[in-house]
Amino acid sequence: MKKYLVRPEPNNPALTQRVDGVDHANNAINTLVPVECPLTLFLNSQEIVTVMTIGDFPEDLALGFLLNQNMLTGEDIVTAVEHEPDINVVVVRTERETDFEDKLSKKTRTSGCAQGTAFGDVMEKFESVVLPDAPLKTSWLYALSKAINTTPSLYLEAGAIHGCVLCERDKPLVYMEDVGRHNAVDKVAGYMYRTGLSAINKIMYTTGRLTSEMIIKTVQMEIPILVSRSGFTAWGVELARQANLTLIGRTKGKRFVALSGSHRIEYDADPEIVPSEAGHIQRKGSRKPDAD
């Protein structure tokens, strides 16, 4: 079995914190919660943004953010990615000056709060992507859901976190977590860029909702299939159809719904033998999962 290239580190003490509180019966409790700390991204000498993150893979987060915002393009040569942990800063350096100042003035004005969607030249890239005709077997989909939901994670330990997993066939390869679902997908993008991992036969699995921005990022990353446990928005569906992206949501147990690109799906599994997942996605110390 192919192993994870990146997997969650629920036992990394830098990523969670123990806090005291009380429960519903007024009993003192001590529980684990994910950390959330600011990280400021620079592109050369230009400050771009401060994101809130659990703090792992800061270099991949910075690269992926800049790539997904089209502030770094294929023409830019990255010469260094410097993380300064004492001041929570990552500086991405490129060979030539990028045209980020001009872009920044366009982007920040149109960046959606709590969405981060940028239009303008982000959509230009989006419209030029031709996604490959990679298949998705339903047996892979069921195997992926099971593997991801049973992999030890910060989500299972501490809740309140999103996961984004780059997969190939029935194997999850790169499983990133973060307090923001956008950070998780940006970290995957940065990792792919840094390691040269191909997008052509990949599947992106996210715990987050399939909003417009998640579709735009997946398409820009040239990944042909996007799967979520969660639901859709109408504009997300419209963009997925425009881009010929296979868009699958509400994936739980045997169930899923495909609202775009269903021609890639090969129904090779009997859904009736897929167990309900009630048991294996429960957080420790909780009766229900609570990431959102």
Added chain:
Amino acid sequence: MKKYLVRPEPNNPALTQRVDGVDHANNAINTLVPVECPLTLFLNSQEIVTVMTIGDFPEDLALGFLLNQNMLTGEDIVTAVEHEPDINVVVVRTERETDFEDKLSKKTRTSGCAQGTAFGDVMEKFESVVLPDAPLKTSWLYALSKAINTTPSLYLEAGAIHGCVLCERDKPLVYMEDVGRHNAVDKVAGYMYRTGLSAINKIMYTTGRLTSEMIIKTVQMEIPILVSRSGFTAWGVELARQANLTLIGRTKGKRFVALSGSHRIEYDADPEIVPSEAGHIQRKGSRKPDAD
């Protein structure tokens, strides 16, 4: 029983869209998803931001966003809020020019993607708030959860949406929904400002996670109690403790966890007689809820 002042409108055809797809058994389906459309906010002649929203209560969203970003303060007199639906724009006009240009240059550089957290003078306001010592009875908490979870909503009809509910004692009063949890809380803030609703004895209930930004917004709105179905981050807990905010999460059935301000909680209900909520928060057409 006190009625909702604002409640979700799951039957408003402007807020959802029907889309075709296929399910896990390769059957054609037709399902309901929430709309997601851009809305650009102006403060006087200055373009501030474009947010993605379901589109209801655009004036409250604009006012609440500007208030929660401290771009509008108590010293500013709002003279008009103009919604132009044909171009998806809201213009908020004030008597005197605000100092937004200066603020904008500070804010957009520090605004967290997919988080929207702004520091600088947002934190100044946060630090000056003194929250009132309003009580929270656990019987209210259980009644609120039940009332909110059984109120017909876009979430129950179409999924993939967040709710934010302003409550008083055991009564939900203002229940806003949106594709972003930040929009939902901003709409509540705008509604409170517009109608002069007092924050002093209120409880904020959110379906979203208790990240730093949600704590900052609730404190700025001067609401002393914040409750969520979902989980915590460490920084959210730290900020809540700094501000003396009662912070309750993982609220499901009889269970909840309070990680800050538990002195406001009065345990007047027997948790053992609270029914498990497995049944009543399920979306139509789905076996599991999927908002996140």
